[in-house]
Amino acid sequence: MQVSVEATSSIERQMTVTVPAARIEDDVNSRLKQTARSARIDGFRPGKVPLNVIKRRYGKGIRQEVLGDVIQHTFYEAVTQEKLKPAGGPSIEPKSDAEGQDFEYVATFEVYPEIALADFSAVEVEKQVSAIADTDVDKMVESLQKQHADWTEVERAAEDGDRVNIDFEGFKDGEAFQGGKSEGHDLVLGSGTMIPGFEDGLVGMKAGDEKELELTFPEAYHAEELAGAAVVFKTKVNSVSAPELPELNAEFFSKFGIEETELDGFKAEIRKNMERELKQALNAKIKNRVLNKLVEANSVEVPKALVDGEIDRLRQQAVQQFGGGANLDPSALPAELFEGQARQRVSIGLLVGEVIQSNELKADEARVKETVEEIAETYQQPEEVRDYYLNNKEQLAQVEALVLEDQVVDLLLSQAKVTEVEVSYEEALKQDQAPAMEDESEADAE
Structure with a gap:
């Protein structure tokens, strides 16, 4: 097999692959013989059909099957040989497929970009810090009362x-x-x-x-x-x-799954939940800011195949979010509606991957277990949830990926110029950016 590669852009490659005719003909003949053993043709006993008859009837179809298989196998052999990393499936154009001649095809595909990370030490990041005051807890209790008024x-x-x-x-x-x-x-x-x-x-x-x-x-x-x-x-x-407003008593407290009879105990449980929510909000916000700064600091050419794949995922999420289910085809949603967000997500993924690789980061086992504990605490049966995550490779891998991303953020924060800004509990919970899509199903006056 002969392989030649041409770079048509920084991330696009045209790879010409030539497969010896002998390899094609051997595979074709092998399949013709297999077909002859089971083919039923009038005038011939099963298994006794001459090979030339099999070839006339099935040869063209068998050859196309062989060429398809050869393309699939040799493409991955070729990219491995040339040490290429395709970012998506190839576009295949056969050049020569005449019987008895070497088979040649051209595969056009994108590769992952080579990334040289910029110095992050000059990047300025504003990090919000917050603490829950007694007045915040009182407001939350009042809000819960109003919800059940x-x-x-x-x-x-x-x-x-x-x-x-x-x-x-x-x-x-x-x-x-x-x-x-x-x-x-x-x-x-x-x-x-x-x-x-x-x-x-x-x-x-x-x-x-x-x-x-x-x-x-x-x-x-x-x-x-x-x-x-x-x-x-x-x-x-x-x-x-x-x-x-309902009275603050045990009956009211039980509506929230809290078995307390005194207001102070109820407030303590509410504060615990608020602290968990605050921690998650602040972590999500600083992660979002740092990763956006990472994209701003590094210019990356993003493979279209990866963006298209991310657009499809965002379409699926949108359909699920708005309850379309099987009644709405996700592909009917305009791609341009999601392109900006998809491009940003892919850029972040590529850059985070490069930070992980260049710094040889691995998910910290202690942080993984801590994260599993935090997830489990939000459920009524925490021990079952904990065991489920720790004994499920797929779920545990997702947690490890989140922890690894957090470690990337921590590393970048250690390099950046960080300014801490104290904000209220309510301000801390606000998102930096509006959602990509808003629910327009309500009356336009709302």
């Missing part, structure tokens, strides 16, 4: 925190716009679920009151035709209800 209809004017039942319809330039109408809609004032100014405009209204709200949609609103638009909402309040 009973609502009692009142005759007074609506106040912040009340629930109003309303009818509304939105108009732009005097014309009703799609998705801007609802009847019998329950809305908690101060929840921030509607566009700015909508909920504030309902404060002070009573059951039966009607009012026109002159508002402006945010410039970054997801519906392009409404972004930054001046609109009028005609609203009517059907009823006003005030919340009745």
